[in-house]
Amino acid sequence: MERTSRISAALIFIAPLAVLVALWAIIVPVLEVRPQIFPSVAAVGKAGLESLIDGSLVRHVMASVSRVAIGTVLAVLVAVPLGILMGVSRGVSAFLTPLMRFFSVLAGIAWIPIATLWFGYGFGAIVFVIFNAVFFVVAYNTLLGVSTIPMTLRHAAASLGAGRRAMLTDVLLPGALPNIVTGVRTGLGFAWRGLIAAEMIATDVGLGYMLFVARDFYQTEVIVLGMIVIGTLWLLIDRLLLVPLERATIERWGLVST
Amino acid sequence: MKSLSLKNLAKTYFDAYKGEHVTAIRDVSLEVPAGEFVSIVGPSGCGKSTILNMVAGFIPHSGGDILVGGVPVKGPGPDRGVVFQSFALFPWKTVLDNVGFGPKMRGVPKARRDEIAREYLALAGLSHAADRYPNELSGGMQQRVGVVRALANEPDVLLMDEPFASVDAQTRMTLQDELSRIWEERRPTVVFITHDVPEAVFLANRVVVLSKGKVLAEVEVPISRPRVWDRLVADDEFKDLSNQVLALVRSA
Incomplete structure (x- = not known):
């Protein structure tokens, strides 16, 4: 029962995309759109196949995904402890909240120019941009998560003998986890967009770079291929990794998403 | 199992909204010997939950002493188990x-x-x-x-803060029967906060009536055990005691 409903949900999700591709397959030859303006389905398919065979697509995807993964992991490792500290200490929270507000507006591609000055063109600058995109959202959501844990739960833990360490590992972290997961999901969305922008400017490999270079040669089929890969990869990450993670915490524990 | 003793317990706090000091607990002294079940009843705002929160160590007290087995209470600890109204x-x-x-x-x-x-x-x-x-x-x-x-x-002392107030009436009676049975088997020291007078009488060896931050009266409950609702619901001694406590609460 659950299986069939999942399949039908997937079909409902895919159907509009299939319609879009069908329209594309019809319109481009009918209107005789020039390849320099927009490619045909076949041209994009061919470009995809070629880039798979020569390994360039895999190279670009691996470069992009590894940057996002490393930047995100680093950001979460720093943001979660900071968010918890803000959640338990009113002083720390009062001091850092205005800074968080300011920098969360800046987070993303506004950092690219200075990041390239600090880290040079390439890996470091891009990971830094990803880090910024994820860090502030996750820190803020962690703070939110900790501050929404009912005081009675902390009281209950304390009266059962929990010390500082157990309070952190058994109450604050799991209590904030649904918000942390939501934060990571939102942050990764920002990061993925920031990544493509940063790769257009600050590197020589990656999906953003692939798009940008193709433009110089009027290779619209490579540009569109890149766009499809970028969108599909994000949907896969979101549906196969982030949504199940959110479900596992929020629904299992009966917590309401904030 | 240990005794709990409150000596001239007081709590004042600063109400930032009103801009003045408020006295929640004026002067409460209470002895709960090891293995006794004491209920504290009183109208809303009489300070009964404040007492429990101070004994649990969740909030500091402003005056007097809280002793568990003769040892002063400093903050929450596993010697005092707490059952919360919201389950927690x-x-x-x-x-x-x-x-x-x-x-x-x-x-x-x-x-x-x-x-x-x-x-x-x-x-x-x-x-x-x-x-x-x-x-x-x-x-x-x-x-x-x-x-x-x-x-x-x-725990040495079990603190219960209106634990059955948020379940339906039918379930509440079942839970009261069960708690009574468990207490009779294990004989823990219990302080039970409630505004439900029959519940207080049904469970306790002694009922403390609280009013305006002070102890108004203490009523012994000598009803024999085991206690179950099937028997007590029509018991004259139970009815008389409940009415006596109810009159005290209403006068509070």
Whole structure:
């Protein structure tokens, strides 16, 4: 029962995309759109196949995904402890909240120019941009998560003998986890967009770079291929990794998403 | 099991909204010998929950002493188990892990604390729910887990803050029957806060009536045990005592 409903949900999700591709397959030859303006389905398919065979697509995807993964992991490792500290200490929270507000507006591609000055063109600058995109959202959501844990739960833990360490590992972290997961999901969305922008400017490999270079040669089929890969990869990450993670915490524990 | 003793307990706090100091507890002295069940009743705002929160160590007291087995209370600790009105179960832990939480904090190994938890769950007829999460249980079941979790940590004193106020009337009577049975079996020292007079009388050896931050009266409840609602509901002694306490509360 659950299986069939999942399949039908997937079909409902895919159907509009299939319609879009069908329209594309019809319109481009009918209107005789020039390849320099927009490619045909076949041209994009061919470009995809070629880039798979020569390994360039895999190279670009691996470069992009590894940057996002490393930047995100680093950001979460720093943001979660900071968010918890803000959640338990009113002083720390009062001091850092205005800074968080300011920098969360800046987070993303506004950092690219200075990041390239600090880290040079390439890996470091891009990971830094990803880090910024994820860090502030996750820190803020962690703070939110900790501050929404009912005081009675902390009281209950304390009266059962929990010390500082157990309070952190058994109450604050799991209590904030649904918000942390939501934060990571939102942050990764920002990061993925920031990544493509940063790769257009600050590197020589990656999906953003692939798009940008193709433009110089009027290779619209490579540009569109890149766009499809970028969108599909994000949907896969979101549906196969982030949504199940959110479900596992929020629904299992009966917590309401904030 | 240890005694609890409150000596000239007082609580004043600064009400920022009113801009003045408010006296929540004026002067409360109370002796609860080891193994006794004491109910504290009183109208809303009489300070009964404030007393419990101070004894639990969740809020500091402004004057007097709180002694558990003769030792002054400093902050929350596992010597005083608490059962909350809102249950306060950890939603991310199974029932088994909720009940095993106290032993876990004492450093009891996993296998042994599961054993302890299962033993206490069996006491409340909850063995079948061990692997469920709290949100999968009814309110009555959740509070059974709340009581069992506090008991499984073998506290010196059990503090109960209107524990059955948020379950339906039918379930409440069942829970009262069960708590009465468990108390008769294990004889823990209990302080039970409630605004429900029949509940207070049904469960306790002694009922303390609180009014405006002071003890108005103490009423002994010599009704024989075991106590079950099937018997007490028509018991004249129970009715008389309930009416007596109710009159005191209404005069408060």
